[in-house]
Amino acid sequence: MPASNARALEKAKDLPVDGLILDLEDAVGPADKATAREQACAAAASGEYGHREVTIRVNALGTEWHDADLAAACAAGPDGVVVPKVGSAREVRGLVEALERHGAPDRTRLWAMVETPRAVLDAREIAAASDRLAVLVLGTNDLVKELGARFVPGRAPLLTALSTVVLAARAAGVAVLDGVFNDTRDAEGLVAECRQGRDWGCDGKTLIHPAQVDPCNTAFAPSEEEVQDARALLAAWEEGAGRGVVTHEGRMVENLHVEVARRVLAVDEAVRARG
Template sequence: MTDDFTPLRSVLYMPASNERALEKAKTIACDALILDLEDAVAPDAKPAAREAACAAAASGDYGRRTVTIRVNGVGTEWHAADLVAAAAAGPDAVVVPKVESADQVRALAAALEWAGAPDHTRLWAMVETPRAIFEVRDLAAASDRLACLVVGSNDLVKELYAEHVPGRAPILPSLHLVLLAARAAGIQVVDGVYNDVKDAEGFAAECRQGRELGFDGKTLIHPGQVEEANRAFAPSPEAVEDAEGLVAAWEAGAGSGVVTHRGRMVEHLHVESARRTLAVAEAVAALDREA
């Protein structure tokens, strides 16, 4: 984990065409916002939404939240103007849908550089097509500006002619590949959305699954999903207590050969995992202190 690790437990899509939504976002306890210029915005509203998203991202009014702008995809009539405007606004990241290759990542990074995007404006690539899944290992490692992969599960299900089912068996192989690619590249990775905003139990189950798989957090379509995502993707108090005890046992037993904690053999890999748990917990606590 890098020193500049930022929690992305809850990543909330907000339509940039909705002024009330942009205002409300200032009070929502999500870790990150995606100010959307793509799916949530009608074609005739896109220019005004672009202006509103860029103004919001440049305002500094969103406190501790990571603020990103999702531009329209490569090849659309709005993409170039979106990218130039977003680069000038300097959000924490520019999110690009349907990225499918390492060459596209490099071209996007070059375009942001050309447009004058500041160094802190990172690139997030949405992985949501079969081609992207096959290319994801190279895609994830293609540029230092790329900081996060975002699963576009709705589009992926559509492209596979699959179905949305509890447990997500039809797309689990794809989810694993995206996770493997992100971890190999040392970047963050965020799970796809859960569509039924009234199904709290199903949403909680999918959050648990995403956390168990290894995702850093989940993209969300409704503010009511934020609290559960924040809880699910943060280390529990029990996990923190266990990690503290394991690290203490390891440090106390240094040089003794065999170290155990609560009846379990402790090896260096367990200590690394425990220290990561403590680092994530501290990063979450620091973020919450700024709320």
């Protein structure tokens, strides 16, 4: 959300979301950059956002605002600093050095936006470049532009790129967030894209409007049927311990299925705990 919008920052305190990206970049015009920086840093330092992770998206490397944004964000100590258009592992290491130089607390992690062909091709190296990098964020709008592709239902032109980034994140053990859905009036399209991102293995989705929050939460949370099936599978596994082959609903159960079921229940528990 644009950090220049004080009303939006106030409203964010009550949104049922896991995290907030207070934006200093695309959502803020040049004349409002300084105000947005001040308000974002004040919000991040306030401690008024409860369980929500509060991050600040700074302007990209090479822009006239980047250095001041990064220094101010480090002083505010948010949960994360989101950097757009990260293109290489070298840039990640440079950003981490800058975080340390500006005195960012240890809990302030780096979130790198992957939104260019170069970044996609180097995603594995980017994801593994530093222990301080915690999240890859898919910048789908910029990626469509850079590819010369088109926005189409199902995102076929992006599938190779987005799957590559998910693979890179999983290989490095970092989280990955799907890109935004642009049409705030298309509820069905949003739900379909949320489900697609979840099916790919994304940990969540970045959103641009409060109306998108509930559909996204529903899509990424385990359904009641998934929870019941996970519990039944675990019960069958525990009952069949030592028998060799365990089946559930006609399906053979192995350790990997047990791990998936436990993850479903852990996510469900976390969702319920957030209320």
